[in-house]
Amino acid sequence: MNKKRPVNLHISFAALPITAYVSILHRASGVFLFAGVAFLLWMLDTSLDSQEGFNSIQDIAVSPICQIVLWVVLAALAYHTTMGIRHIIMDFGIGESLKGGKTGAKLALVIAIILIVLAGVWVW
Numbered sequence: 620m621n622k623k624r625p626v627n628l629h630i631s632f633a634a635l636p637i638t639a640y641v642s643i644l645h646r647a648s649g650v651f652l653f654a655g656v657a658f659l660l661w662m663l664d665t666s667l668d669s670q671e672g673f674n675s676i677q678d679i680a681v682s683p684i685c686q687i688v689l690w691v692v693l694a695a696l697a698y699h700t701t702m703g704i705r706h707i708i709m710d711f712g713i714g715e716s717l718k719g720g721k722t723g724a725k726l727a728l729v730i731a732i733i734l735i736v737l738a739g740v741w742v743w
Contacts (some may be wrong), residue, residue, distance in 0.1 A: 645702040648695040657732045666734035690742045697734035701727050 666676040679685050705727040709715055714723040 621700075636721065637728070638720045638724045641702055641728060645699060648699040648702075649697045652692070652699055655695060657690075658688065659692065674696075686742050690739050692736040693738040693742065697738055698731045701731040701734065 620632055660681075662676050665672040667673075680689075705714075705723055709720070709723065
Protein backbone atom coordinates (compact mmCIF):
# COMPACT_ATOMS: atom_id res chain seq x y z
CA MET A 620 0.00 0.00 0.00
CA ASN A 621 1.27 3.46 -0.89
CA LYS A 622 1.83 5.44 2.32
CA LYS A 623 2.39 8.75 0.49
CA ARG A 624 -1.12 9.12 -0.85
CA PRO A 625 -3.15 12.06 0.47
CA VAL A 626 -5.39 11.37 3.43
CA ASN A 627 -7.86 14.22 2.88
CA LEU A 628 -8.52 15.26 -0.67
CA HIS A 629 -9.97 18.77 -0.86
CA ILE A 630 -11.47 19.96 -4.12
CA SER A 631 -9.79 23.35 -3.68
CA PHE A 632 -6.41 21.74 -4.36
CA ALA A 633 -7.50 19.97 -7.52
CA ALA A 634 -7.12 21.73 -10.87
CA LEU A 635 -10.48 21.26 -12.55
CA PRO A 636 -10.76 21.37 -16.35
CA ILE A 637 -12.90 23.98 -18.07
CA THR A 638 -15.59 21.38 -18.70
CA ALA A 639 -16.06 20.99 -14.95
CA TYR A 640 -16.36 24.74 -14.39
CA VAL A 641 -18.96 25.23 -17.13
CA SER A 642 -20.92 22.23 -15.85
CA ILE A 643 -20.95 23.53 -12.28
CA LEU A 644 -21.98 27.00 -13.46
CA HIS A 645 -24.70 25.44 -15.64
CA ARG A 646 -26.24 23.85 -12.58
CA ALA A 647 -25.88 27.03 -10.53
CA SER A 648 -27.50 29.13 -13.25
CA GLY A 649 -30.43 26.71 -13.31
CA VAL A 650 -30.96 27.12 -9.58
CA PHE A 651 -30.68 30.90 -9.90
CA LEU A 652 -33.18 30.93 -12.77
CA PHE A 653 -35.67 29.13 -10.57
CA ALA A 654 -35.43 31.99 -8.05
CA GLY A 655 -35.28 34.67 -10.75
CA VAL A 656 -38.50 33.49 -12.34
CA ALA A 657 -40.28 34.08 -9.04
CA PHE A 658 -39.19 37.75 -9.19
CA LEU A 659 -40.29 38.06 -12.81
CA LEU A 660 -43.66 36.44 -12.07
CA TRP A 661 -44.18 38.84 -9.17
CA MET A 662 -43.49 41.75 -11.52
CA LEU A 663 -45.92 40.36 -14.09
CA ASP A 664 -48.65 39.69 -11.52
CA THR A 665 -48.32 43.15 -10.01
CA SER A 666 -48.34 44.87 -13.40
CA LEU A 667 -51.49 43.02 -14.49
CA ASP A 668 -53.32 43.52 -11.19
CA SER A 669 -54.28 47.17 -11.63
CA GLN A 670 -53.22 50.45 -13.16
CA GLU A 671 -51.52 51.41 -9.90
CA GLY A 672 -49.63 48.13 -9.87
CA PHE A 673 -48.51 48.71 -13.45
CA ASN A 674 -47.32 52.21 -12.58
CA SER A 675 -45.41 50.92 -9.55
CA ILE A 676 -43.66 48.29 -11.67
CA GLN A 677 -42.78 50.98 -14.20
CA ASP A 678 -41.24 53.03 -11.40
CA ILE A 679 -39.35 50.02 -10.05
CA ALA A 680 -38.12 48.91 -13.48
CA VAL A 681 -36.14 52.11 -14.08
CA SER A 682 -34.21 51.79 -10.82
CA PRO A 683 -30.59 50.61 -11.16
CA ILE A 684 -31.09 47.75 -8.69
CA CYS A 685 -34.00 46.33 -10.69
CA GLN A 686 -32.06 46.70 -13.93
CA ILE A 687 -29.14 44.80 -12.39
CA VAL A 688 -31.48 42.05 -11.21
CA LEU A 689 -33.09 41.81 -14.65
CA TRP A 690 -29.67 41.70 -16.31
CA VAL A 691 -28.47 38.96 -13.95
CA VAL A 692 -31.59 36.89 -14.63
CA LEU A 693 -31.15 37.37 -18.39
CA ALA A 694 -27.45 36.51 -18.05
CA ALA A 695 -28.30 33.31 -16.21
CA LEU A 696 -30.88 32.48 -18.88
CA ALA A 697 -28.36 33.08 -21.69
CA TYR A 698 -25.67 31.01 -19.98
CA HIS A 699 -28.01 28.17 -19.04
CA THR A 700 -29.52 28.02 -22.52
CA THR A 701 -26.13 28.05 -24.24
CA MET A 702 -24.76 25.29 -22.05
CA GLY A 703 -28.00 23.32 -22.42
CA ILE A 704 -27.63 23.45 -26.20
CA ARG A 705 -24.04 22.28 -25.76
CA HIS A 706 -25.28 19.29 -23.76
CA ILE A 707 -27.89 18.48 -26.40
CA ILE A 708 -25.22 18.56 -29.12
CA MET A 709 -23.08 16.23 -27.01
CA ASP A 710 -26.09 13.89 -26.67
CA PHE A 711 -25.93 13.48 -30.45
CA GLY A 712 -22.34 12.27 -30.11
CA ILE A 713 -20.60 15.47 -31.21
CA GLY A 714 -17.72 16.65 -29.04
CA GLU A 715 -17.63 13.71 -26.64
CA SER A 716 -13.85 13.32 -26.72
CA LEU A 717 -11.64 15.16 -24.26
CA LYS A 718 -10.44 17.62 -26.89
CA GLY A 719 -13.94 18.06 -28.31
CA GLY A 720 -15.39 18.62 -24.85
CA LYS A 721 -12.85 21.33 -24.05
CA THR A 722 -13.36 23.01 -27.42
CA GLY A 723 -17.14 22.86 -27.05
CA ALA A 724 -16.97 24.30 -23.54
CA LYS A 725 -14.77 27.19 -24.68
CA LEU A 726 -16.98 27.91 -27.69
CA ALA A 727 -20.17 27.80 -25.62
CA LEU A 728 -18.57 30.05 -23.01
CA VAL A 729 -17.66 32.64 -25.65
CA ILE A 730 -21.20 32.54 -27.08
CA ALA A 731 -22.67 32.89 -23.58
CA ILE A 732 -20.45 35.90 -22.83
CA ILE A 733 -21.53 37.57 -26.07
CA LEU A 734 -25.20 36.96 -25.24
CA ILE A 735 -24.70 38.28 -21.70
CA VAL A 736 -23.12 41.48 -23.01
CA LEU A 737 -25.98 41.90 -25.50
CA ALA A 738 -28.49 41.43 -22.67
CA GLY A 739 -26.72 44.17 -20.73
CA VAL A 740 -26.91 46.50 -23.72
CA TRP A 741 -30.62 45.70 -24.10
CA VAL A 742 -31.43 46.32 -20.40
CA TRP A 743 -29.55 49.62 -20.28
